[in-house]
Amino acid sequence: MWGCVEKFKHKKLHLIANPIVSLYAVLLQVIGGSCRINAQNHNKPPVVVVLVSSGESGKVALTTALHLLQHGLHVRVVIMAPPNGCDGLINMLTKAQCVNVKGLHGLPNVIDIIIDGTQDRNTLHSWPEWVNSVLDWTSQSTAPILVIDPQHPNQLPKSPVPPKWACALGAPLVSQGKAGRLFLVDIGLCPSAFREENIPYRSPFFDKFIIPLHRNTA
Numbered sequence: 584m585w586g587c588v589e590k591f592k593h594k595k596l597h598l599i600a601n602p603i604v605s606l607y608a609v610l611l612q613v614i615g616g617s618c619r620i621n622a623q624n625h626n627k628p629p630v631v632v633v634l635v636s637s638g639e640s641g642k643v644a645l646t647t648a649l650h651l652l653q654h655g656l657h658v659r660v661v662i663m664a665p666p667n668g669c670d671g672l673i674n675m676l677t678k679a680q681c682v683n684v685k686g687l688h689g690l691p692n693v694i695d696i697i698i699d700g701t702q703d704r705n706t707l708h709s710w711p712e713w714v715n716s717v718l719d720w721t722s723q724s725t726a727p728i729l730v731i732d733p734q735h736p737n738q739l740p741k742s743p744v745p746p747k748w749a750c751a752l753g754a755p756l757v758s759q760g761k762a763g764r765l766f767l768v769d770i771g772l773c774p775s776a777f778r779e780e781n782i783p784y785r786s787p788f789f790d791k792f793i794i795p796l797h798r799n800t801a
Contacts, residue, residue, distance in 0.1 A: 602752055602768045605792045606647050609766050613748055614695055620655050629695040630657045636701040637664035640731040644700025645672055652681055659683050659690055663713045687720045694726035702733045718743055767794040
C-alpha cells in the first residue's frame with residue numbers, strides 16, 4: 584500500500600493524518616463507548632499503551648497517541664524505533680510525560696488496550712532485535728491488542744500474539760491472516776493510485792470512514 588503511495592506521489596503526511604479520527608472512533612468503540620472518557624463520570628480514564636516503530640504504522644500510532652492524550656485518555660508511548668520526520672511529535676509527547684523512557688519496563692500494571700504500530704512490512708521483514716522483546720511483552724500482557732496494518736504471521740520468523748482487533752489502512756490485505764475483528768479504514772487514497780497498479784477498485788466507503796469487516800479466518 585505504501586509503495587503504491589510512493590509511486591503515485593501521494594503525500595504520506597496527508598495519508599497518515601487521514602485515518603487518525605477513524606482509529607480514534609474504532610478505539611472508542613472497542614473500549615466501551617464515550618462514557619469511558621466522559622469527564623462527568625467517576626471512572627478513571629482508560630489506560631492505553633502505544634507501541635511505535637520506524638515504519639508507516641509507527642507514524643500512524645504515534646499521531647494517534649497524541650490525539651488520545653488530547654481527549655483525556657491515559658497514554659503511555661513506547662518508541663522501539665523512532666519514525667523519520669516525527670521529532671516534533673515525539674517532543675510534544677515527551678514534554679507531556681507520555682513517552683516511557685524505560686521502554687517496555689515500568690508500564691502501568693493495568694492496561695485497557697495496547698495499540699501495536701510495530702507490525703508494518705518493512706520492520707518485520709528486517710526483524711530488528713527489539714521485535715522479540717515486543718512479542719515477549721505482549722504475550723505476557725493480558726490487555727487486548729489493536730494492531731495497525733498487521734502482516735501474516737506465516738511470513739515472519741516468530742508469530743505475534745493474535746490481536747483482538749486490527750485496522751487495515753486503505754484496503755484489506757489477504758496476507759493479514761488471523762487479525763481478529765477487522766476494521767477497514769479510509770486513508771483518502773484516490774482510485775487512480777489503484778489503477779496505476781492495475782488493481783480493479785471501487786471505493787466501498789461512500790458516506791463512511793470505517794467499515795467493520797467479518798472476522799478474518801484465513
